[in-house]
Amino acid sequence: MKMQTIRLHTKSPSTVLCGAGALDAAAEYLKGKDALIVTDTNVDRLYAPLIAEKFPAAQVFAVPAGERNKNKKTLFLILDEMLRSHLHRSSFVVALGGGVVGDMAGLAAALYMRGTRLVQIPTTLLAQVDSSVGGKTAIDYNGVKNVIGAFYQPERVFCDPLFLKTLPRREIKCGLGEIIKTGLLDAAIGDKIAQNRGRMHDLGFLQELAADCIRFKAHVVEQDETESSGLRKCLNMGHTTGHALELLCGRRSHGEYVLIGMWLESYIAEEEEICSREYAEQVRSLISVAEPKIPSFPNAREGVKYALLDKKNEGKSNVSLILPKARGEYAELILPAEKYEKYLERL
Amino acid sequence: MKMQTIRLHTKSPSTVLCGAGALDAAAEYLKGKDALIVTDTNVDRLYAPLIAEKFPAAQVFAVPAGERNKNKKTLFLILDEMLRSHLHRSSFVVALGGGVVGDMAGLAAALYMRGTRLVQIPTTLLAQVDSSVGGKTAIDYNGVKNVIGAFYQPERVFCDPLFLKTLPRREIKCGLGEIIKTGLLDAAIGDKIAQNRGRMHDLGFLQELAADCIRFKAHVVEQDETESSGLRKCLNMGHTTGHALELLCGRRSHGEYVLIGMWLESYIAEEEEICSREYAEQVRSLISVAEPKIPSFPNAREGVKYALLDKKNEGKSNVSLILPKARGEYAELILPAEKYEKYLERL
Numbered sequence: 061m062k063m064q065t066i067r068l069h070t071k072s073p074s075t076v077l078c079g080a081g082a083l084d085a086a087a088e089y090l091k092g093k094d095a096l097i098v099t100d101t102n103v104d105r106l107y108a109p110l111i112a113e114k115f116p117a118a119q120v121f122a123v124p125a126g127e128r129n130k131n132k133k134t135l136f137l138i139l140d141e142m143l144r145s146h147l148h149r150s151s152f153v154v155a156l157g158g159g160v161v162g163d164m165a166g167l168a169a170a171l172y173m174r175g176t177r178l179v180q181i182p183t184t185l186l187a188q189v190d191s192s193v194g195g196k197t198a199i200d201y202n203g204v205k206n207v208i209g210a211f212y213q214p215e216r217v218f219c220d221p222l223f224l225k226t227l228p229r230r231e232i233k234c235g236l237g238e239i240i241k242t243g244l245l246d247a248a249i250g251d252k253i254a255q256n257r258g259r260m261h262d263l264g265f266l267q268e269l270a271a272d273c274i275r276f277k278a279h280v281v282e283q284d285e286t287e288s289s290g291l292r293k294c295l296n297m298g299h300t301t302g303h304a305l306e307l308l309c310g311r312r313s314h315g316e317y318v319l320i321g322m323w324l325e326s327y328i329a330e331e332e333e334i335c336s337r338e339y340a341e342q343v344r345s346l347i348s349v350a351e352p353k354i355p356s357f358p359n360a361r362e363g364v365k366y367a368l369l370d371k372k373n374e375g376k377s378n379v380s381l382i383l384p385k386a387r388g389e390y391a392e393l394i395l396p397a398e399k400y401e402k403y404l405e406r407l
Numbered sequence: 408m409k410m411q412t413i414r415l416h417t418k419s420p421s422t423v424l425c426g427a428g429a430l431d432a433a434a435e436y437l438k439g440k441d442a443l444i445v446t447d448t449n450v451d452r453l454y455a456p457l458i459a460e461k462f463p464a465a466q467v468f469a470v471p472a473g474e475r476n477k478n479k480k481t482l483f484l485i486l487d488e489m490l491r492s493h494l495h496r497s498s499f500v501v502a503l504g505g506g507v508v509g510d511m512a513g514l515a516a517a518l519y520m521r522g523t524r525l526v527q528i529p530t531t532l533l534a535q536v537d538s539s540v541g542g543k544t545a546i547d548y549n550g551v552k553n554v555i556g557a558f559y560q561p562e563r564v565f566c567d568p569l570f571l572k573t574l575p576r577r578e579i580k581c582g583l584g585e586i587i588k589t590g591l592l593d594a595a596i597g598d599k600i601a602q603n604r605g606r607m608h609d610l611g612f613l614q615e616l617a618a619d620c621i622r623f624k625a626h627v628v629e630q631d632e633t634e635s636s637g638l639r640k641c642l643n644m645g646h647t648t649g650h651a652l653e654l655l656c657g658r659r660s661h662g663e664y665v666l667i668g669m670w671l672e673s674y675i676a677e678e679e680e681i682c683s684r685e686y687a688e689q690v691r692s693l694i695s696v697a698e699p700k701i702p703s704f705p706n707a708r709e710g711v712k713y714a715l716l717d718k719k720n721e722g723k724s725n726v727s728l729i730l731p732k733a734r735g736e737y738a739e740l741i742l743p744a745e746k747y748e749k750y751l752e753r754l
């Protein structure tokens with residue numbers, strides 16, 4: 061796939077370069093600049109020589125890998141390193157890794173001196189199609205996902221498929237979660253997925269879908285950068301139940317929980333007559349391409365407690381769900397906590 | 408003075424209400440809203456009954472008073488309280504206090520769920536004329552002032568003179584520091600101060616000057632909200648040397664160090680021929696209205712170290728100074744660290 065350029069006309073503009081050669085473009089962009097590359101121990105183990113070759117002048121700081129380290133402690137490790145390196149406001153923070161690295165290094169860049177320059181080089185499919193684009197940064201805190209964070213646009217995002225080759229199968233599935241979610245929001249992407257079920261593990265095809273998903277997300281983010289008009293909420297389809305499960309169990313990855321969340325919520329959409337049974341079955345069939353085994357919800361009462369902490373909610377006793385409605389359409393449903401709990405018990 | 412309304416046409420707009428009755432306007436604005444009032448132990452001791460009367464439904468959280476508590480620990484105390492109170496994105500954080508409370512509660516509001524609604528009710532002259540307006544929020548960290556923070560506009564700022572009556576003389580002086588700084592940047596304000604030297608401790612006159620200063624600052628912030636074009640830098644006149652002194656000694660208040668910083672830097676402006684000797688003497692005469700006793704710089708080498716950490720600098724071995732040039736005019740001077748150190752030694 062030829063390299064594609066996708067521009068986000070956000071308050072502070074952002075440009076995504078997507079395709080083979082993106083890493084070289086990043087190296088060119090950062091040449092001669094003062095930069096701190098923030099990565100994690102996994103990426104560093106796999107790619108240290110490549111990073112050193114492409115960014116010979118940059119300092120590299122590797123934080124411990126994994127979602128459980130997306131916390132205050134690691135955020136301040138990054139900030140400490142920025143201070144030690146005497147970074148200035150005109151210096152670059154380069155987040156080179158998956159969503160966890162991108163979220164934390166992005167937040168550190170947003171906070172240090174009230175904002176240094178930020179570049180994202182996502183290395184997982186999930187980060188390429190979703191988290192590196194759109195400026196959401198965050199850490200988890202006190203058991204609540206992403207509750208401390210900022211909207212902060214990277215000036216450039218470089219998505220290079222070369223990193224996908226070393227991804228474990230599970231990480232690919234994780235990215236598929238967000239790709240399928242986008243397919244439920246956008247009819248053209250949904251059709252493309254439905255017509256190419258057999259190619260969902262072909263990296264070339266995934267790279268093409270990734271560019272489609274980024275373009276869709278860019279369009280949404282431009283119109284509602286800080287999730288205030290309501291439009292950006294659509295990107296959270298499956299996330300209310302998915303996040304609650306993630307907090308409750310925490311053994312699988314974010315993308316897997318989004319898949320499971322969408323699956324479970326498709327039954328709520330059906331029962332609440334947001335969508336037809338036929339469409340709900342199509343949705344579940346699409347999800348099963350990536351995630352054939354869906355567990356039942358382990359503890360409804362606890363699950364509701366976590367779901368109530370979700371940022372999309374507006375009251376303190378209602379849960380907001382983004383549900384599939386029809387091909388390329390969605391609806392927000394505000395459900396009283398007790399009713400949501402009953403659904404979770406049955407599922 | 409009649410209540411004045413000053414609007415900031417920033418990316419996220421902000422409105423300042425200034426004058427007697429502003430607190431009642433705040434009570435009206437927040438009526439029926441979900442709000443957490445963040446204040447400090449000093450303000451709480453003096454005003455708890457008034458706060459309870461004006462905001463009967465709001466929760467109040469008092470953090471330990473003082474600049475030395477403007478740190479990570481207190482920031483997370485506020486965030487913990489926000490989580491405990493189940494605040495949502497549509498809830499209000501109300502920063503009721505001086506600059507320290509405003510900076511920390513403002514940053515907590517910026518970070519919690521990537522941004523809750525924010526109202527500032529500044530209770531000191533310094534916070535009314537300067538820190539509550541313009542959206543700068545921050546904490547000090549690892550010995551560097553305001554190094555972790557965000558640009559985050561309060562949707563409303565309510566400046567009520569009633570709080571000024573209980574201010575110690577020193578706190579008034581502290582506000583005078585920023586007022587005199589504004590007088591060096593804006594000719595009309597400068598003339599007003601020069602013609603009313605005898606009224607600089609008259610609260611009615613100060614309230615009038617406060618509104619002038621806010622209007623000036625609003626105009627600057629609108630044009631350069633995130634201090635990226637360079638214009639907003641002008642507000643940091645005196646701050647490079649002032650901050651360095653504050654970090655080095657830390658016994659006086661921020662405003663006093665700004666006054667001392669402007670005094671010391673006026674000599675640099677004179678030596679570097681940025682301004683005439685005559686004008687530098689006028690500047691010092693104006694400063695002496697608020698601060699008659701100026702100490703010499705205690706430790707030039709250490710001072711340079713702190714000055715080099717300043718956010719205005721762009722390189723790692725230069726110091727940026729905003730210096731008075733002529734009536735209502737200023738200039739930025741980039742000085743090599745060694746040269747700046749020599750000046751500090753002599754002063």
